[in-house]
Amino acid sequence: MALAERLFPICRSITGPGVRETLSILQEEFPGLKVASVPSGTRVFDWTVPREWEIRDAWVETPDGRRIIDFRDSNLHVVGYSVPVDAVVPREELLQHLYVQEDQPDVIPYVTSYYKERWGFCCTRRLRDSLPEGNYRVHIDSRLFDGELNYGEILLPGREEKEVMFSTYICHPSMANNELSGPIVALELAKWLAAQPHRRYSYRFVFIPETIGSITYLSRHLEELQRKVVAGFNITCIGDPAHFSYVASPYGDNLADRVAQHVLRALDPDFKTYSFLERGSDERQYCSPRVNLPFCCLCRSKFEEYPEYHTSADNLDFITEEALQGSVAMLKEVVSVLEHNRVYRVTVPCEPQLGPRGLYPTISRRDTFDQVKAVRNLLAYADGRSDLLAISDRIGVPVRDLIPLVEKLGDLLEVCN
């Protein structure tokens, strides 16, 4: 939450000083984070890196000189990527540049216009509805110029070159769940992973502007990612105290899907599943046909599905320390399952003797029985065909409970993959 409070006031967009300031704070927290920059105008697949946007000030004054909308009060007040303007306009014209959330009278909506030149302000519906006739002074001191697009990247090498990837974004101004929760949770996970001495997989974290950032990143790393990534997760809207949500990949059957479903089923049986038809964030790019990385998307209240989404109500009160910690714990579990998910094969024909190997512990009767049963079922399906996730689903024991059993079984199991 401390990091959230520090990052909250910054005015981020898909480019500009706000992104750089944010990345620089993340870098303070995790010095291994590298910041990259790509010049405006660079061709990235079907797209072009846009001009950089800088905003210094913006306000609207009433006919009698009262400043009723002020960027310094909330950076949501100005439409993202607004071109500069300084004019006096009649109320009717002003209204065409004013955006409100029609179904919520007291919130400021979040609006952007990246790919069409526009200027505009956002305010509460209540304010807009109270504006009297007259001429209003509108002022936006912004600049669109050839600059750069920035993103951050953390690479943690493991024993294998194969990678697990986490992607999150840093292009939203003062909103908390969408999208400070993603980078904060991802950074915390990266810290924990960096402290693990024996990583099987390598880990890649990217902190990018949404859409144009993932497209830019993919345009520079596509072949490498296709070669290395075994499972990837887009992390977003993951700080509020709601149930988890999961957005499936196009066919819902890659390793990321399987791990996500498994972990959520064990931790939060009431989690929500969305099909890829309900996607909306960077999984759109990672799972696009010619990219085809094994990604899915993890959230709590999914984007577009909660009333505070893309409004000033998505503030620091909407997220909680406990929810952020819970999300980090869930992702640690995802990592743990991935690290241990192998295809095993029992090394002896027939059931092995369990007694001499201490696999009939003499604690409470019921526990013993369940654990012996789990050991036997694990051995029965350790047939070189199924990975631990598949065995787990078949025998009804979570992977996390199988991991210590695999260790106890020692050389009764061999790894097949």
Added chain:
Amino acid sequence: MALAERLFPICRSITGPGVRETLSILQEEFPGLKVASVPSGTRVFDWTVPREWEIRDAWVETPDGRRIIDFRDSNLHVVGYSVPVDAVVPREELLQHLYVQEDQPDVIPYVTSYYKERWGFCCTRRLRDSLPEGNYRVHIDSRLFDGELNYGEILLPGREEKEVMFSTYICHPSMANNELSGPIVALELAKWLAAQPHRRYSYRFVFIPETIGSITYLSRHLEELQRKVVAGFNITCIGDPAHFSYVASPYGDNLADRVAQHVLRALDPDFKTYSFLERGSDERQYCSPRVNLPFCCLCRSKFEEYPEYHTSADNLDFITEEALQGSVAMLKEVVSVLEHNRVYRVTVPCEPQLGPRGLYPTISRRDTFDQVKAVRNLLAYADGRSDLLAISDRIGVPVRDLIPLVEKLGDLLEVCN
């Protein structure tokens, strides 16, 4: 309906002048239709082309000289393929040669005896039950002789040698749904197809006597059909104003099955599906193991499933112009889906820009959203794995709505098959 009225009175059977007269009328309507003839006695797989049957007159007279059954009133009065007879028989013997529909007192059933020599009459149950004792004169002036079996064929070449095939039959005497609706609808579809300038597939229509006709046709064209036909449809009982029916192929999963299900789901969600176990028409031959063509069968009220089936009540009042037109429209849709059903692959990695390509149309808000969503989903699944039918089923948008989108997407899509 005009054509139906013209064809209705003709006494058709699996061979004979009635079939030739019918084919000649179809030829008037579509001069490209070719008539073939195969001599009686020709071996066709496990069968032999039967002798030709000619019927000139047939009647039954009461003891007091009243003509109570007369072929001139209805050609259903005589059992198909009856051998000639001219005799005076007591009532008891007559009854052994009289066929009625026991559950419907006022209709004449349709009965044939192709493969066992017999003579017989059909009449209403009411008439039979009123016959007094006495001697009756029975008279059938028919002839069975070595002649020929006839069928009609229309071939419409397309850009590809691969073919779509439609089969329907012309062996039933005066009944309307079964079986004038089939040839009439097929002929109308052939006319429409002949007028299409850019056919992808070639099209084959056959107008044959049921069973022995399809066996004969297959015995002459099997290898060619196995090489060329991508989807085939047996068309029968398709002129009454009931919901559509579909009889699946043995495994229900060929291209004809997929298209038929797709089109019926979109046009008539209450259509009925029958398994191949409920087959009964020429799909029996087309789908037999060593023929194995990708056929299914399309009807409205399926054969054997309506009370008027194979009786004099299946008359011109039972079919409607609107139902015939609707069936033609349904088959045009089948053709359209087949013509456009390709495996596509998007040509750029990541989502392409839609704005600059005019794919964010500025009509009504709701429509726009749905169309943009459909475009995005189409692109998301244009992965070189799925044909348009599979994409359509996955994203919940009918193929006909995807066709214009495919065209708009232009070189963003490439064809993989």
Added chain:
Amino acid sequence: MALAERLFPICRSITGPGVRETLSILQEEFPGLKVASVPSGTRVFDWTVPREWEIRDAWVETPDGRRIIDFRDSNLHVVGYSVPVDAVVPREELLQHLYVQEDQPDVIPYVTSYYKERWGFCCTRRLRDSLPEGNYRVHIDSRLFDGELNYGEILLPGREEKEVMFSTYICHPSMANNELSGPIVALELAKWLAAQPHRRYSYRFVFIPETIGSITYLSRHLEELQRKVVAGFNITCIGDPAHFSYVASPYGDNLADRVAQHVLRALDPDFKTYSFLERGSDERQYCSPRVNLPFCCLCRSKFEEYPEYHTSADNLDFITEEALQGSVAMLKEVVSVLEHNRVYRVTVPCEPQLGPRGLYPTISRRDTFDQVKAVRNLLAYADGRSDLLAISDRIGVPVRDLIPLVEKLGDLLEVCN
């Protein structure tokens, strides 16, 4: 039942004279049965053949010299594999060596301690609860020594080297359903099979001590069994008059699973299916990953699922002649389905003529129709892809009803496997 009565009193265990006496009686009934012996101490996979156990006498006397527990009354009174003891112990110590069925006051439980040296007695709960304070004399005259493990084997050669295998066990003392029913039913089946002149498959029956016996047998025959066995069945608890039960293999899809399900569905639609997670008998060894034989397990009241299981209440009153005969009949049906289960392909394109082949029998209308329908459906799916079991399931006609039709069809069908 006569055989059951003769075998019942013998005190069997996993080794020892009781097993040999039992095998020798089975040999009297079926002279082709071979008895094998494996020395104690032989390494069998992860296990070692245990010492032989011989028991001569065992009793408990009250402080006043009354013999309250006597091995001669029931061989369940002594814990299997008890070491010898002859001592006077206070009631408290005795109680630590007394086993009862807590939930059933009047039965003697069946308890063994093969792999931990122990002595102990089993008695009714009612008796234990009535024991006064005082010193009791305990006496077990048993011997554990390097001897041998014995099992029986019947091999019936067929036209093919491929085998069907039946496994059952002979290591339980005086209990009837578990486990005299298994060997009795298996022996009866072997007699019937030996009398069949034209066996397609070879047949193997093994009569073994449970667990260590199947492990021992597999350690000596694994490669051969993996090469030959097409379907195997563990037969146990199959003599009581309850519905049949079936314990599936790990994936539930081998030939033994398919036949078992098919036959039980036809004979006893209320049969119970258990997953491999509920296994418990020698299917544990036969289906273990590195053995991987196509086995399943067939029972009536499944082991562990009936209150009389492993108690003195599982006596000769618990099984019936009729149930034993019914089990034999069920297994004959299993054999018959296996013998006839082939992949067929129709030899002519299109439907063949049925009339000239007498496949339109002229018995009762309804029967005729169903049989003609079955013939047609059999021909429609005799496509070289599906075996008779698969066709049967698809067309809804039991294999036993298809077998005579296959014979009638003669050279219209060819065998593809």
